[in-house]
Amino acid sequence: MKIRIKNEKSELVKILKINESFGQKCGFPKKLIDTFNLCFDELINNIINYGYNDNLLHEINVKFSFKNEFIIIIIEDDAMQFNPWNVIKPDITLSANDRNIGGLGVHLVKSFMDKVDYKFKNGKNIITLKKKYNPSTEEIK
Amino acid sequence: MEYLEQKQGDIVIINITGKIDTATSNEVEKKIVQLFETNLKKLAIDCTGLSYISSSGLRIFLMALKQLNKMQGKIVIFGMNDLIKEVFEVSGFTSIFKIFETKEEALKNL
Numbered sequence: 001m002k003i004r005i006k007n008e009k010s011e012l013v014k015i016l017k018i019n020e021s022f023g024q025k026c027g028f029p030k031k032l033i034d035t036f037n038l039c040f041d042e043l044i045n046n047i048i049n050y051g052y053n054d055n056l057l058h059e060i061n062v063k064f065s066f067k068n069e070f071i072i073i074i075i076e077d078d079a080m081q082f083n084p085w086n087v088i089k090p091d092i093t094l095s096a097n098d099r100n101i102g103g104l105g106v107h108l109v110k111s112f113m114d115k116v117d118y119k120f121k122n123g124k125n126i127i128t129l130k131k132k133y134n135p136s137t138e139e140i141k
Numbered sequence: 142m143e144y145l146e147q148k149q150g151d152i153v154i155i156n157i158t159g160k161i162d163t164a165t166s167n168e169v170e171k172k173i174v175q176l177f178e179t180n181l182k183k184l185a186i187d188c189t190g191l192s193y194i195s196s197s198g199l200r201i202f203l204m205a206l207k208q209l210n211k212m213q214g215k216i217v218i219f220g221m222n223d224l225i226k227e228v229f230e231v232s233g234f235t236s237i238f239k240i241f242e243t244k245e246e247a248l249k250n251l
Contacts, residue, residue, distance in 0.1 A: 034193045035224060096203065097207060101199060101200040104199060105197075108228060
């Protein structure tokens, strides 16, 4: 399944809704659907808010596929070259008062996915997320 | 996202339903900041109706904790689902927040 959105804040809600209806149609557990929503919120929000320094409309493409027990999500954009997986992991052992929230979003996505990847090709950022999913062994929640 | 506040003695219990993400976090933050203007010292957050919290939501929880620490206040959280528990664990928030399964346990610890 392919979804095309614009680089506008309001478009994020659109992708969350499509993910929810697609996930329900595929019979994904609610927790898995919410996990993908969380990842979209972190990654696509970064692209829309920080990826462009012009005021033009751009397209962000999201593709869902399945392969060898993996759900594969590919996010493709023509924003500035940026590898989210290079963001420094925040120190999660600090006391509350010394804590900073920077970098936590990407860290969450990395933790919840089984594999993540990044490529810059033909002027496009290509982020790949892979999540293992076997409906026969998955507990339905 | 739905936000409800309830007073029980000197405790304020807030109940947030839906999700706390980029689209809803500003609204939640505004409401909690308003609460601090009332000299609040004891805050309980009911997550029973919450699906998930993204990092923009975690930022608000951290802000509330820092604010209450400054005012010698207390904050407790209860009713988290598995995904929110994992978000807290992965972020290292489990060690800085007091988290309980039920409302009764949470309020006892305020």
